[in-house]
Amino acid sequence: MKKLSIAIMTTALMGISALSSEIKKPECIAPAKPGGGFDLTCRVVQTGLKDQFSRLMKVTFMPGGIGAVAINQFNTTRTDDPNAIVAFSSGSLLNLATGKYGKWTENDVKFLATAGADFGAVVVKSNSKYKTLDQLMNDLKKDPTSIIIGAGGSVGSQDWMKGALLFKSIKKDPRKMRYVAYDGGGDAIAGLLGGSIQVYMGDIGEMTSHLDSGNMRILAVLSKKKLPEPFSKYPTAIEQGYDVEWTILRGYYMGKNVSTKAYNAWVKAFENAYKTPEFKKIQEEKGLIPLNMAGEELDKSVKERIVKLREIAKETGLIK
Known part of the structure; x- marks a missing residue:
């Protein structure tokens, strides 16, 4: 020794x-x-x-x-x-x-x-009708314009890219995405909680403090593998059948x-x-x-x- x-x-x-x-x-x-x-x-x-x-x-x-x-x-x-x-x-x-x-x-x-x-995350309000990523993706398959997605970045930003990858995973054109660009993550979260958007493309690290309030739910983490504690309870998009990863x-x-x-x-x-x-x-x-x-x-x-x-x-x- x-x-x-x-x-x-x-x-x-x-x-x-x-x-x-x-x-x-x-x-x-x-x-x-x-x-x-x-x-x-x-x-x-x-x-x-x-x-x-x-x-x-x-x-x-x-x-x-x-x-x-x-x-x-x-x-x-x-x-x-x-x-x-x-x-x-x-x-x-x-x-x-x-x-x-x-x-x-x-x-x-x-x-x-x-x-x-840090890793991307697909986030909804805790009272959203979407309890799983599958439910969300099935609605997007039926009508890509039926859901309003938002994030703290403009079209072409890395936050927009997370949504684009989700669309690509179900063979939908990302240009059909109804996307709302906010000045930052804080504004986007306010938009989600206020009902202006239905899905927030965020980051797992920034969500920790917000999740304690019980106002939001993570449908998927955009990592290749399960994350360590305290994030291991959140499923990845990949394990749910969608080839989407954003590090x-x-x-x-x-x-x-x-x-x-x-x-x-x-x-x-x-x-x-x-x-x-x-x-x-x-x-x-x-x-x-x-x-x-x-x-x-x-x-x-x-x-x-x-x-x-x-x-x-x-x-x-x-x-x-």
Whole structure:
């Protein structure tokens, strides 16, 4: 047991040493104003990796185009910066897939690591006639325009995409969806409770506090597998027979010309952090479910996701 403990400690120290030697001024870029999801993503790494730096990681806010300003800078003046990582989300990946970042694509950055994940959810009022996802989907099959769906995002956003995937799973045109766009999740929930919409395409993490009130019901979670407690009681859409999955991924990328040595030092730092109870605690505090990937594994996963998003965007007329 003593030898094992020494081995683990030695491995951790080697990772810390490699990171410290490569990264002198650690910085996380949040491509938005303070207080949002990108801010949250940077705070996770700021706290989660604090023991691996000689100084506290700096968080810099860089709003503009939901990530467009940041990706432009890291493809012009900071392509090889070893100190800086940039927060991204599934919304960022959708923007890449639909060309909203101009000429920059998924091949113009190095995807580094994840902070954690949230998952889409199909939500109705607790007194809704829909007790199961099957009941909802059967009505959509009969008449796709009979149900009003809403979310905190415009047509083409990742919240809209959740609904589009539901329609695709029953071979219905997503463009037939009666969709109401709200300024945010809070407004959309108010719309659901007020009766303006019948179904809310939300996220499981944001629903936790609302479900305690008993005003809403989750018909399905859009994850590949059952989620851990306290979400294990909610069935997935897949296990109910509908091939719909939407992971709200939060993570980090670096400039495409960063040295392999610096990139690998960051990867190792995240891999070390993922093994600690402290990092898991931070994820829980920030409402994230552990989905820990770094390096090549994440890069492959992200690029596969973007290909799928691009296909969906073409099928639904978002891009040509």
